[in-house]
Amino acid sequence: MLVVMQSGASKDQIEHVLKAIAAQGLTAHPLPGATRTAIGITGNTGAVDSRSFEVLEGVKECIRVTKPFKLASREMHPTDTKIEFPQTTVGPGHFTMIAGPCSVENEAMIQQTAEFLMGIGVKMLRAGAFKPRTSPYSFQGMGKEGLEILKRVRKNTGIGIVTELMDTENADIVEEAADIIQIGTRNMQNFALLKRVGLARKPVLLKRGMSATLEEWLMSAEYVMAGGNYQVILCERGVRTFSDHSRNTLDLSVIPPCKSLSHLPIFVDPSHGTGKRPYVPPMALAALAAGADGLLIEIHPDPDKAMSDGAQSLNFAAFSKLIDSLKMLAGPLGRTLN
Amino acid sequence: MLVVMQSGASKDQIEHVLKAIAAQGLTAHPLPGATRTAIGITGNTGAVDSRSFEVLEGVKECIRVTKPFKLASREMHPTDTKIEFPQTTVGPGHFTMIAGPCSVENEAMIQQTAEFLMGIGVKMLRAGAFKPRTSPYSFQGMGKEGLEILKRVRKNTGIGIVTELMDTENADIVEEAADIIQIGTRNMQNFALLKRVGLARKPVLLKRGMSATLEEWLMSAEYVMAGGNYQVILCERGVRTFSDHSRNTLDLSVIPPCKSLSHLPIFVDPSHGTGKRPYVPPMALAALAAGADGLLIEIHPDPDKAMSDGAQSLNFAAFSKLIDSLKMLAGPLGRTLN
Amino acid sequence: MLVVMQSGASKDQIEHVLKAIAAQGLTAHPLPGATRTAIGITGNTGAVDSRSFEVLEGVKECIRVTKPFKLASREMHPTDTKIEFPQTTVGPGHFTMIAGPCSVENEAMIQQTAEFLMGIGVKMLRAGAFKPRTSPYSFQGMGKEGLEILKRVRKNTGIGIVTELMDTENADIVEEAADIIQIGTRNMQNFALLKRVGLARKPVLLKRGMSATLEEWLMSAEYVMAGGNYQVILCERGVRTFSDHSRNTLDLSVIPPCKSLSHLPIFVDPSHGTGKRPYVPPMALAALAAGADGLLIEIHPDPDKAMSDGAQSLNFAAFSKLIDSLKMLAGPLGRTLN
Amino acid sequence: MLVVMQSGASKDQIEHVLKAIAAQGLTAHPLPGATRTAIGITGNTGAVDSRSFEVLEGVKECIRVTKPFKLASREMHPTDTKIEFPQTTVGPGHFTMIAGPCSVENEAMIQQTAEFLMGIGVKMLRAGAFKPRTSPYSFQGMGKEGLEILKRVRKNTGIGIVTELMDTENADIVEEAADIIQIGTRNMQNFALLKRVGLARKPVLLKRGMSATLEEWLMSAEYVMAGGNYQVILCERGVRTFSDHSRNTLDLSVIPPCKSLSHLPIFVDPSHGTGKRPYVPPMALAALAAGADGLLIEIHPDPDKAMSDGAQSLNFAAFSKLIDSLKMLAGPLGRTLN
Incomplete structure (x- = not known):
């Protein structure tokens, strides 16, 4: 699961999403980009309910990642790693x-x-x-x-x-x-x-x-x-x-x-x-x-x-x-x- | 290198060969067989001089093992492991x-x-x-x-x-x-x-x-x-x-x-x-x-x-x-x- | 496509199906079995309309074969070839x-x-x-x-x-x-x-x-x-x-x-x-x-x-x-x- | 076998070598190069005696080719094919x-x-x-x-x-x-x-x-x-x-x-x-x-x-x-x- 923040999302809003992820026993991976931050979620054994994050302030959308690799995927991190x-x-x-x-x-x-x-x-x-x-x-x-x-x-x-x-x-x-x-x-x-x-x-x-x-x-x-x-x-x-x-x-x-x-x-x-x-x-x-x-x-x-x-x-x-x-x-x- | 003992070699003779191997900084692996004991030698980076063991009492012969594996080889241990x-x-x-x-x-x-x-x-x-x-x-x-x-x-x-x-x-x-x-x-x-x-x-x-x-x-x-x-x-x-x-x-x-x-x-x-x-x-x-x-x-x-x-x-x-x-x-x- | 004849289908009925297949420019491969005859159809580049054969007398059913091989498939010829x-x-x-x-x-x-x-x-x-x-x-x-x-x-x-x-x-x-x-x-x-x-x-x-x-x-x-x-x-x-x-x-x-x-x-x-x-x-x-x-x-x-x-x-x-x-x-x- | 002609070998000399090869039931493949001609020999099932060609006029040397391919080998034809x-x-x-x-x-x-x-x-x-x-x-x-x-x-x-x-x-x-x-x-x-x-x-x-x-x-x-x-x-x-x-x-x-x-x-x-x-x-x-x-x-x-x-x-x-x-x-x- 990838939580995409709005381009003007504040630090507090990002922090709040990170806590919400942790509260479900999942691991959050913040991935700062040029225009917006995305947050990868791993650690789930089954499906994660995206709605619990979509309702949070500053969240643009939640994207299901279908590849078995997530953090390594271009889907989750479109720009080349430097x-x-x-x-x-x-x-x-x-x-x-x-x-x-x-x-x-x-x-x-x-x-x-x-x-x-x-x-x-x-x-x-x-x-x-x-x-x-x-x-x-x-x-x-x-x-x-x-x-x-x-x-x-x-x-x-x-x-x-x-x-x-x-x-x-x-x-x-x-x-x-x-x-x-x-x-x-x-x-x-x-x-x-x-x-x-x-x-x-x-x-x-x-x-x-x-x-x-x-x-x-x-x-x-x-x-x-x-x-x-x-x-x-x-x-x-x-x-x-x-x-x-x-x-x-x-x-x-x-x-x-x-x-x-x-x-x-x-x-x-x-x-x-x-x-x-x-x-x-x-x-x-x-x-x-x-x-x-x-x-x-x-x-x-x-x-x-x-x-x-x-x-x-x-x-x-x-x-x-x-x-x-x-x-x-x-x-x-x-x-x-x- | 494989040191093959004579079929009637005594415990003392075997012990003596083991010590001679250790004295050269090598590792001895005694391999008792039905009729005789053989002793595998490993730990050598270069060639081992077989003559130093052939002269010992109770030793029948020294055989060079050419396969890169020694202890696992049938050459060194002809009978199936049980x-x-x-x-x-x-x-x-x-x-x-x-x-x-x-x-x-x-x-x-x-x-x-x-x-x-x-x-x-x-x-x-x-x-x-x-x-x-x-x-x-x-x-x-x-x-x-x-x-x-x-x-x-x-x-x-x-x-x-x-x-x-x-x-x-x-x-x-x-x-x-x-x-x-x-x-x-x-x-x-x-x-x-x-x-x-x-x-x-x-x-x-x-x-x-x-x-x-x-x-x-x-x-x-x-x-x-x-x-x-x-x-x-x-x-x-x-x-x-x-x-x-x-x-x-x-x-x-x-x-x-x-x-x-x-x-x-x-x-x-x-x-x-x-x-x-x-x-x-x-x-x-x-x-x-x-x-x-x-x-x-x-x-x-x-x-x-x-x-x-x-x-x-x-x-x-x-x-x-x-x-x-x-x-x-x-x-x-x-x-x-x- | 596989046309499966009824178990009591007559020679004439089988013959009639073979002609109907040929009439569409397709090739019929009769496959006689122990209890019934099946007829494989090949030669089609696109899909074949099964209904044109299902209405013929003596026909039990038409089965679409999905494997790319047909005549060689067990689906089409369930018993071992002798x-x-x-x-x-x-x-x-x-x-x-x-x-x-x-x-x-x-x-x-x-x-x-x-x-x-x-x-x-x-x-x-x-x-x-x-x-x-x-x-x-x-x-x-x-x-x-x-x-x-x-x-x-x-x-x-x-x-x-x-x-x-x-x-x-x-x-x-x-x-x-x-x-x-x-x-x-x-x-x-x-x-x-x-x-x-x-x-x-x-x-x-x-x-x-x-x-x-x-x-x-x-x-x-x-x-x-x-x-x-x-x-x-x-x-x-x-x-x-x-x-x-x-x-x-x-x-x-x-x-x-x-x-x-x-x-x-x-x-x-x-x-x-x-x-x-x-x-x-x-x-x-x-x-x-x-x-x-x-x-x-x-x-x-x-x-x-x-x-x-x-x-x-x-x-x-x-x-x-x-x-x-x-x-x-x-x-x-x-x-x-x- | 590769017969290498001298750099100044004449057409007649080359022709003579080609005939000598054919006379032994072998196939000659003339390979003209920038400075000299070489002649590949194929068709031999066993070894060919190089001496029978070395004695001919205009021949510089005979080279045994060890690769199983001959005509395709760089050994026989050092310059790139154009x-x-x-x-x-x-x-x-x-x-x-x-x-x-x-x-x-x-x-x-x-x-x-x-x-x-x-x-x-x-x-x-x-x-x-x-x-x-x-x-x-x-x-x-x-x-x-x-x-x-x-x-x-x-x-x-x-x-x-x-x-x-x-x-x-x-x-x-x-x-x-x-x-x-x-x-x-x-x-x-x-x-x-x-x-x-x-x-x-x-x-x-x-x-x-x-x-x-x-x-x-x-x-x-x-x-x-x-x-x-x-x-x-x-x-x-x-x-x-x-x-x-x-x-x-x-x-x-x-x-x-x-x-x-x-x-x-x-x-x-x-x-x-x-x-x-x-x-x-x-x-x-x-x-x-x-x-x-x-x-x-x-x-x-x-x-x-x-x-x-x-x-x-x-x-x-x-x-x-x-x-x-x-x-x-x-x-x-x-x-x-x-």
Whole structure:
């Protein structure tokens, strides 16, 4: 249910509606817009009687939302979500780069990568301290020590940090270290984790599950938003199909329907999507052209010596070249690369 | 690496090898067999030098294991795993039934179902107290209250309990309530959860992920076993494909290669696999014929009133009829239904 | 549209309805049943006015058929289709074996295989004279010479012949040589070929396309039946998914919904479905238990020397053993192996 | 096997090598390049002895080709294939548009569409006279009459014609009417048809099969090329996956590996790929950015009245707007739109 306030509704009137919603044991989500405020209602197991809100002062109308996702739906929030960071912006008009190594390997390489990125105008660094690995015997990441490195590099360079949270136990320390908390593909339906980051005060980058439909993906975003954290960035990273020419099948075709159903920004990770270095730049350009809001790219000072995923990492020179190509297309497409 | 002891090796000799393994910072997994003991070694990031163990007394040979999974592999543990419960047995020669409602709805229906099952010789009841639901607004299960119900019904009837664990927070109470801890399909690669149940003293039923390859599935079993819990039961429950004639595509064809690669028992869940009641019995019979070790079947006293998954639940009469059909085939196939 | 005649309707009354249908430019398909005759109507591009037939004498009622397939649907033809051959029967109560090498390699091996099969009571031999091969440089089959061999062996031994037709050019000679014309998986939607075999006087075994839904498959059967050839046998042979433990993913789960939607017999080809010899027998048993009407199995006097698909072919001893296992299960399932 | 001639090899020397290849019962495919000629050898079932050619005059070296496709491989033909038409060019530096309705509905609409296209600089019209339809009861195309319409419109306007061939029976008349013969997705492995168009003197547009791997697709191109027709254009049109947000999953990620393995041009059909009008323009732009050589787009003077596939057809205004957007990106990407 969506309660749409009149365009001149007062703060008191809005406050009164919020209380009326709470009084029925429901959760109110105020969604301020350019001309008016709308209030999403969740928490109902059955149907909500719209008449009890329509009679309140300042209420224009009540709209039943039929999609199973509500807070994530464009119906409820028609304008694209914009997320502001001290360093950069995610949202309409922008095309935002996030780059870095698969995992934190040591402080020197993270510092070196951050300096390189800031030097070419990329303000967000990705690097995993906790790594989801198929095998229990593979390198599992540097853990807390890795987070400390990320915090120091952020302090030194001013770069924003994107890093993965794998379990609720480490939620506090990852939330502290991260500017964006990444939820990995294997955890897209780890509902305990989604509920936890719904309480976080940092934006969440939610990777699509390996065989998740668009609706399931948006329902997982809904889990986060239902907790009160509306800053969700979706990230397509390749799905699993019969196709064997790349590691996964990067599904750029999900971008237009996603934009149509939801107001949330959508990023693309062509590194995991293709799994092979030479395929990353063309798919990065295609993601921009298809309407994505940004990219997540694996780079490494020396990809052939990377502790994980070296085959899909670009070196600095290749990444600089890609940035140049992206800038060339961003202009005609009405987007600013940042 | 697998250290194979001589058939007459003494306890002291075995103990000595275990210490030598630990001294190198590696983890030893003693695997007692009918005629000799083998000792699996894990925890090595690089290659292990076999010569340091071959020279020890009582050691017959050291075998390099090439599969990425070790403890789960048939190479390391040639005989089928057998798991004994007070009520029943899982493993070679047996075909073990687990049945019950999707979720604990109230005590009466669990008690009723348990009495029905014990009455027809089925000794394991499945029911979820914590439910993974795609939507944050759907019924999420009765939680701790549901576990209390399961514990009381177990005490009243003697039936064994299979119930799902969704997060590490509730691991202790689920482990206490369960005879078998179920890990759901969406958590097959929730590595924090796998590590936690690796420390549990109860067997784990590990459902296959929606688009997991056989190797990834066995690697997830390996996560549990690497923690020291060797009692893992695999459960096929349908994978995600283009096919739309059923909810998922039940992949019975995974059974023979799974039996060839691993010694772990494999169950089949035709209820989730097909999603439609009339398709459950034929797929249940086919699972038995294909070589599965048991079934997980959704039943409900009144399926049309079930709070979740009613469309795929059998009523008691249909389940009794299925049991009769299974018994008819189990004999010729050299299996005992229990 | 289905015109259902009264149970005592006379031949004249039926004839009269057939003429009335033809008079509207539509095609009538008389479907004689145990107690009454029904007449399927196809050829309409828009809706047909049922009232023009309901007023005719002997007509009980007119039923609108909503499925896109009509002649293939159980709605239109409630009883299972039975196909009688001089040697054997396909249909309810039977479980019919078809076996033989992938391709005709020479006369001796076909004669040897036919004698072996007749000796153990298998009355249908499969072998390809024309082979669909992914590469233009691979062995493409013996062609017409292969058909001559099949005809001679049929004459010598009395065995029925199942062989593939790949193009309309060779339709006449394949139809002459075959007791069952096989349409391969890559030609499931070769509509020119389907129309041609719709005119044939021999039953058609229609393999499921590599990524065909059940509805598309039944629509292809409908193409054949719309031409007047109602003797269609469906054959599941594995579909294409992400799964990599076998050559294809044998989809036994299609059997129950297929039986529910259609009256046509459905066979299973576990040889192509799994691609690996040791997986064939368990999947064959599972197909029987799941409700299939028969099997298509690759066997070869010396599988390791086969010109194609040796890895998935059973030798004679392994096949004999499988027949014994199948017989053991067929009895309890109320089926006769033939 | 690839025989590479010296850069100054004479015509006589080349002729001599061709004869030597033929003398061994093999097929020679001369591939003239900018600086030297190479000669592909096919038709060998086993290994070919390279020494018999290396000793001939003018031969530089013999290279063993390990990919199962040879003529389609970049190894054998390093420079991108260029196909020249009277009206337009397909190949490096170009981005070539093909547009038109799903099927020929009448002469007026084809004439109107052709005039519109020529007016905005698009020189190739697509329209089907023979339509592959899932149902035998759906509109199957205007057939020969449709071809006559296409021929007259070509004569009137000078536009090139792309039209589908579905069976060998109509090969002659389609070849006569078409500038490019289209082979549809369901016929990608209709080997009889591939062999027939291998003998045609018109370029072939080969759509990817619904679940074809890149290798299988290139092997089908190889079938055409092995017949002597080297003018093959590949066309990605969406593959079948679990994903349900669009009709098919348009696999743009196949473009970079295809370019790496093969010299053949690759087009994209975002109309069939997405199945929904609003998704066509973003995916068209993405295809250009990903490195495709052209597009196949469905347009219709009045999409909502189209006899087939209206939901995925653009009207003329939307298509003109798309052309403008494509031109804006083509420049920076070093491509000329034609």
